Amino acid sequence: MNNNINQLKWGAILSYFSMGISLAIGLVYTPLMIRLLGKNEFGLYSTVSSTISMLGILNLGFGSGYIRYYAKYKRNNDMDAIYRLNGLFLMIFIVIGLVAAVCGTFLSFHLDWIFDEGLTGAEYQKARILMLMLTVNMAISFPMSVFTNIINANEKFVFLKIFGIITTVIGPMVNVPILLMGYKSVALVASSLVLGLIYHVVTVYYVLVVLKNKFVFRSLEKGIFVGLFSYTIFIFLNTIIDQINWNIDKLLLARFIGTAEVAVYSVGYSLYAHYMQFSTAISGIFTPRIHRIVNETQDDKETQRVQLTELFTRVGRVQFLILALIATGIIFFGQVFILDYWAGPGYENSYFVTLLLTIPASIALIQNIGIEIQRAMNIHQFRSVIYAVMAIVNLMLSIYLCQIYGAVGSAIGTAISLILANGFIMNIFYQKKCNIDMFYFWKEIMKLCRGLVIPIGVGIIMHKYIRVMSILSFLVSVLVYMIVYIVSMWIFGMNQYEKNLIGKPFKKLKYRG
Template sequence: MNTSKQLKLGSILSYAQMILSVVISLVYHPFMIRLLGKSEYGLYSTVASIISLLSILNLGFNAGYIRYYSKYKQAGDTENIYKLNGLFMIIFTIIGIVSLIGSLFLSFNLKWIFDKGLTVNEYATAKILMLLLGVNMALSFPMSVFTTIISANERFVFLKVLGMLRTVVSPLVTLPLLFLGYRSIAMVSVSLGLSVLTDFCYFIYVKKVLKNKFIFHGFEKGVFKSLFIYTSFIAINLIVDQINWNIDKFLLGRYKGTEVVAVYAVGYSLYQYYMMMSTSISGVFTPRVHHLVNETKKDSFEQRKVLTDLFIKVGRVQFLILGLVASGVVFFGQPFIYYWSGVGYEESYFVVLLLVFPASISLIQNVGIEIQRALNKHKFRSLAYLVMAIINLVLSIFLCQRYGAIGAALGTAVSLVLANGLIMNIYYQKACNLNILAFWGSILRLSLGLIIPIACGILIMQFIDLYSIWALLLFIIVYTAIYCASMWFIGMNAYEKDLLLKPIRKIANKIIKKK
């Protein structure tokens, strides 16, 4: 299959994998959380969040591989590609060993980490979970070299198909074990087994299909130093992400116990699905952003206009989708969480609200990240987000001890508003040649379409018992219809309407031609 077909099909499969992952998670979660129980689900979430902190050791080297691979491939330098493979295998094997040592240290010092946050039985389970997840993390580093090589060779179809298979197989194997009475240890063991199996498939593909080799000597002078400089700001972003999205669970586990972690984890899971919807849209526009930057004069009025136009177009489309979901969470979130997770997760509703609304500022501006990179002005964002992460950490330490899961989410919310709502918008206006006032003016005009749905949502909450499953499903459909109609007639412009009508017309024309 040629490169263009790989890219096209890979893109389609990427969306399919995202949808499949969300659907399976939504169906699988209620069974998993009930079979594990609140305490053990919280324990699993806490341990997983601690081990995931070790992923910081990656330092963004994968991005560096693709950069150098492209350089050597363009020059037809096969030998240096093989040397690059060898260098990265050495780097990631060392990182894997360090990661394993780190996870062993953590597993044997759990009381230092959690203090009095766990019971005696939870400490015993946590130790086994930490070891299994630690082995999984340690193996993932050297094995990631194979997935990076496959990506660099643009063999996206193989990657996505294997990823989709794993997404489907994992719950099919795990659920029967949970029903038989096995708990989080069995769940993590299945995950480890599937990781080893898929990693072996990647290894075979690289060796037998791509016929790549590994040379472990004679590396080009200065490559490692150059790689380290190139990936340093990517590494900062990795650190920031880990602090923002995993430290809360660790703090809650230490100060409040596993049941409070479970409450936070339910809210965070729903936020993750929300975030995935945004990133899947903005990712499509990455090549377009770089093309516009390259064909216009730096800091010119023309560049300001074309980049702002794209920024507004993409932001409005994201707002249309995220506005439906975010407002839906407000009106239907409480009964949905009740049916999805069970009794005892009432505070998860407030957790998801505190994460969704502040994050929405950056999510509708996701294409701005690519604009920064294309303009080579992304360093400021990394440093600003590092400051944000430190603020989040300090606030969360104090707030989670007093207010539990809601306090931890509030600390994250405040830092998100400061960084995304204030600092980054000023930076976009001043340094990235974007008209932010025009952007928010356009979003404000679009948001007029929310007035009718919000009024209807308030009436539904006041007069309808949404804790009846059929009433909940019916009024979610009714609300969605009202939202779509209101946005169509009040909010959307001709371009957005055409985006929706074009594929409908194409399908209709094909049906007419067949007849």
């Protein structure tokens, strides 16, 4: 038990450390990539990446299903069943990988169906090469994802996070020299393919040698398919919805306007993606614990409500503390950052894209462990249906708005769907069906909002009266704002648990010194 707690603790710490490194690298690497690739090629690279990522729907939601069945067998200490489960899932994902290879190859030779006249002849030729290479990467990643799921189910978060940090650092270290030598997007994808293969080899070794897991392909429990299908069908639907919400905008912009506008949207989305990672990093660590709570309290709904509400609120408050700092920072400093120090002139609308994606999504991001709670309870169907309706709304709005307002129009469509689905409908569902006290949750979040008053006031004054003239003055302004935010939250927002999260490491360092 202590080992599991340490894995959770260090997994969370390493998650945020990884996010910090990823953000720092992104702040340096992304503008370099934009300038060396050029606006149109960067837009093409982003468009093709988004197109091929839509094949991720072939996962069918089975990845989450593995952890659910693993928790069930682990509770009974049935290792033979776990080994058969490993074999079954590996076979499933090998088949999925083959299907992905066929679909990706087909799309590569029919790109005109997707982009129509949105790409030039040269762009079509390069897009086809990129598509084929990314298809190979996708086809391999499907069966290899089983090994990552096994490591995650065994709660070996420290290994996953440390290895993730290493790969995050190595990628740009390889890609920057490639770009400086004059190579373009095809070379970037080739290097990613090679690094991905190395990553997969290491995870396979860890599962087979370190964890000593086995894959049994005989006496497979074919009856699992029925339960697995009923469990994952709505996760699959939700995956399709996510692909529509987060990738369709780029495809629409490429089709109706061109790759340059895709680049504008991609810059704004890139900042949002970093923002989102700071939420999803910690929530993923609690997946095994959520399934354990739900399984162990099936016959005691009151205990379940207390434990789930406590976990939901505690994680949500920590996520809010981090995300509110980043979100308000983007509001006050994002425009200067994007235009003067990151993407450069020509990306003015990227700031508004970032705001339209970031602020509406914040409600869902501080509640994202609720997704796994629904899956653990096998009541995730409602969310999928609601999100399906919202995805259609998003698609219809974006088709119309992107042709008028470009990248900003696409982001408006996404923002409206996020507010309706996450801001209203899902909160009612959490209260009524997920056994979570949402009134208590929002009461606790509002306590944190008291600490936002002073930072927002200071941010408005800085934005209005302080003119940033250099990178040094920009960094000083951001640092001052961060200090004001932390002090204000410490005094007016944080509870003792959150103060201890920050204070204990410093006390230990002081004691050791």
